[in-house]
Amino acid sequence: xxxxxxxxxxxxxxxxxxxxxxxxxxxxxxxxxxxxxxxxxxxxxxxxxxxxxxxxxxxxxxxxxxxxxxxxxxxxxxxxxxxxxxxxxxxxxxxxxxxxxxxxxxxxxxxxxxxxxxxxxxxxxxxxxxxxxxxxxxxxxxxxxxxxxxxxxxxxxxxxxxxxxxxxxxxxxxxxxxxxxxxxxxxxxxxxxxxxxxxxxxxxxxxxxxxxxxxxxxxxxxxxx
Numbered sequence: 001x002x003x004x005x006x007x008x009x010x011x012x013x014x015x016x017x018x019x020x021x022x023x024x025x026x027x028x029x030x031x032x033x034x035x036x037x038x039x040x041x042x043x044x045x046x047x048x049x050x051x052x053x054x055x056x057x058x059x060x061x062x063x064x065x066x067x068x069x070x071x072x073x074x075x076x077x078x079x080x081x082x083x084x085x086x087x088x089x090x091x092x093x094x095x096x097x098x099x100x101x102x103x104x105x106x107x108x109x110x111x112x113x114x115x116x117x118x119x120x121x122x123x124x125x126x127x128x129x130x131x132x133x134x135x136x137x138x139x140x141x142x143x144x145x146x147x148x149x150x151x152x153x154x155x156x157x158x159x160x161x162x163x164x165x166x167x168x169x170x171x172x173x174x175x176x177x178x179x180x181x182x183x184x185x186x187x188x189x190x191x192x193x194x195x196x197x198x199x200x201x202x203x204x205x206x207x208x209x210x211x212x213x214x215x216x217x218x219x220x221x222x223x224x225x
Contacts, residue, residue: 004163004183007197008035008134011162011182012042018180019043019130019160027158028124030054032133032145033111034201040132041209043160051213052122054131054145055111057104059097061090068137070097071144074108075151081144115206129154131176134198135191136164139172146175163194 005011019027027049031040037053044051055074061067069086073079080101087097129149136142142159150157156177164172164181165188173179183194192198 003196004194005196007195008038008201009042011134011195012039012132013046014182015039015132015160015162015180016043016046018182019158020046022178022180024128024130024158027128027130028052028122028154029130029132030124030149032056032131032141033115034203034206035135036133037201037206037209039134039162040130041212043130043132044213049130050122051210053115053210054149055108056141056145057108058141059100059104061086061092062096064090066137068140070101071141072101072104072108073144073148074112075148078105079144079148081140081147083138083140086138086140111203114203115210124149124152124154126153126155128156128158130158130160132160134162135194136161136168136172137188137191139164139168142168142172143175146172150175163191164188 027047029040029044029049029051030053031037031051032054040051057072058068059070061069067086068083069090069092070080070082082097131145131149133142146157158178158180159172159176160180163183166184166186169179169181169184
């Protein structure tokens with residue numbers, strides 16, 4: 001059965017076309033690693049825009065790790081966003097979340113060193129920031145990322161994702177100035193169910209994609225041709 005998207009590259013190309021129709025100018029494209037990087041790279045190429053990362057780590061329910069109860073975002077002030085509804089329903093303690101957050105700090109630091117080295121974040125102040133992932137399930141990780149990025153004072157904050165459940169988009173629309181989402185299936189089962197190829201994106205793939213972007217226009221800058 002043919003799914004919505006062949007792979008993340010096709011999804012990124014389709015998102016780029018929709019963003020162009022919306023008249024987005026002078027953007028900075030920010031990806032949630034790892035799955036969001038191939039999608040965001042296609043958008044950055046279409047706009048000839050700089051590409052950067054938003055490092056965010058999900059904290060899952062103990063017996064169901066894929067169900068996010070909170071998320072931690074890297075930055076000058078690390079942002080911990082808790083999904084209070086999920087926390088209450090699952091009976092997850094705040095002490096568990098705090099302990100997991102400390103562990104996730106180490107993974108964020110590892111990824112920052114591996115992916116970005118000593119490069120500083122691209123400034124988004126006064127620019128249109130497009131935040132990209134390969135899809136959204138609960139939206140907890142994305143909400144944390146958007147809250148943290150808003151502190152960096154972009155001219156506008158745009159969420160761009162190929163697929164997400166309607167309730168997640170409704171929640172996240174309060175955090176951004178514009179949402180571009182290509183599909184909102186109801187009922188929604190899983191992000192990967194909408195791709196023919198939804199392989200696990202590994203560190204090497206992220207680093208290879210980032211390596212195609214020159215350092216001349218910022219932390220990562222414009223893609224080499």
